[in-house]
Amino acid sequence: MRHLLPPLPYEYAELEPHIDAHTMMLHHDKHHASYVMNLNSVLKDFPDLHERTASWLLLNLSKVPEKIRAAVHHNAGGHVNHSLFWRAMSPTGDGAPTGLFADAIRRDFGGFELFKALFDDAGAKLFGSGWVWLARTQHDGGKLEVSTTSGHDNPLMRGHFPLLVNDVWEHAYYLKHENRRADYLKAWWSVVNWEEATDRFERSDRMAEDIRESEGESLLESPA
Numbered sequence: 001m002r003h004l005l006p007p008l009p010y011e012y013a014e015l016e017p018h019i020d021a022h023t024m025m026l027h028h029d030k031h032h033a034s035y036v037m038n039l040n041s042v043l044k045d046f047p048d049l050h051e052r053t054a055s056w057l058l059l060n061l062s063k064v065p066e067k068i069r070a071a072v073h074h075n076a077g078g079h080v081n082h083s084l085f086w087r088a089m090s091p092t093g094d095g096a097p098t099g100l101f102a103d104a105i106r107r108d109f110g111g112f113e114l115f116k117a118l119f120d121d122a123g124a125k126l127f128g129s130g131w132v133w134l135a136r137t138q139h140d141g142g143k144l145e146v147s148t149t150s151g152h153d154n155p156l157m158r159g160h161f162p163l164l165v166n167d168v169w170e171h172a173y174y175l176k177h178e179n180r181r182a183d184y185l186k187a188w189w190s191v192v193n194w195e196e197a198t199d200r201f202e203r204s205d206r207m208a209e210d211i212r213e214s215e216g217e218s219l220l221e222s223p224a
């Protein structure tokens, strides 16, 4: 079992009332777990890939045999993105970014509220299943960008370092919010882990370089 399901960094119910415990249980123990299980299963007969991390696999799909490439893409992406997503939230979240991170948000979006509106709008407009991101790009001195990805793609596949992510697959919100994705996006701000996002921002220069050198090995690295 090369790939392991990381434990949630909090209890299922700790994000209540914003995200319900049942959704958290299913999302982590069933959905994320199935990506991990399927990734291990699909790699079973490919020992050359057994030592590779999920993020390496996602960023080096051209090196993965074609017959398992689509399955590795989907399941490694699901594993990487959910691992980032659990840490993007916290029971003691809410609040707002501070320091240089706050300055960068002001510079690139015109203000914190404008950034949040852009993020919510991107999440609401994403057609089908996917993710909404705040990422640090590699242009204009590391400009911040809000973007979406379909399926389980990650901005790092375009060379942009992820700082914050929200899951907008229906399994993330349907039990509580049904079809009202905009309500979920709004509620989610109450559980955002700004400490984690700030840490990722502060480390993003070095991380981007590390990731290039390691071909993605450190994407899942947990900040201290």
Ligand SMILES: [Fe+2]
Binding pocket: 027, 031, 082, 167, 169, 171, 172
């Ligand atoms: Fe999900």
